[in-house]
Amino acid sequence: MNGDLPGVVAFDRVCLESVKRGDPPGAWRAHRCWPEARWLQGRPPVLWFAPGTPVVEGDGRVWNSPYPVICWLWEDRWFHIMALCREDGTGYYCNVASPPVWYAGRRTLRVIDLELDVRMEPRGEPRVVDREEFEQAVRSGRINREEAAAAERAVSELLGWIQRRVGPxxxxxxxRWRQIGEREIRD
Incomplete structure (x- = not known):
């Protein structure tokens, strides 16, 4: 993220926006947007999505998660981690993406989605998904060589964190973060 995060305080509403490069390469297209995220911490950013928070797909479809979600982003990591706080336990959806960029005027954190994801169901094993889409995006030039290398390193780092049970x-x-987020709802 470039610069400070002026004007953001705990529990402020912000937007998390994910974009992809379209065709021709260099053109941008919306991938997914969480327009009503709650800011729990500034550096590194931790966001809270209460149950029912809308998620807007790039094609305009809107859906809502039935459970709370906590999202960790880092200024120096090529991924962000979403903990899905479900009734049957915590699942994870880890998006391999560029580090976030802060757009103060829009109160938006933007990431570039790099296709690869790591998913893990409660009490399940991690799975790397969307490998075919990633490889196609690299072949077509929508993901450049440096980004592809960063994406592969991100997958390795995520699998290591999962194995060691560190961070999220x-x-x-x-x-701890679920308690903070739920306290925000009650207040």
Whole structure:
């Protein structure tokens, strides 16, 4: 992220926006947007999506998560991690994407989605998904060589974090941020 995050305080509403390069390469297209995220912490950013928070797909479809979601982003990491706080346990959806860029005028954090994802169901094993889409995007030039290398490193780093149960993969860390997010709803 470039610069400070002026004017953002705990529980402010911000937008998390994911974009992809379209055709021709260099053109942008909306991928997914969370327009009503709640800011829990500034550096590194931690966002809260209460149950029912809208998610807007690039084609305009809107859906809502039935459970709370906590999202961690880092200024120096090529991924962000979403902990899906479900009734049957915590699942994870880890998006391999560029580090976020802050657009103060729009109160938006924007990432470039790099196709690869790591998913993990509660009590399940991690799975790398969307490999075919990633490889096609690299072949077509929508993802350049440097981004592709960063994406591969990100997958390795995520799998290491999962194996060691560090950061967002530590159940105590999820419980702490869930408590903060739920307290925000009650207040």
């Amino acid at each position: 993969f530590d159940p105590k860390e999820v419980a």
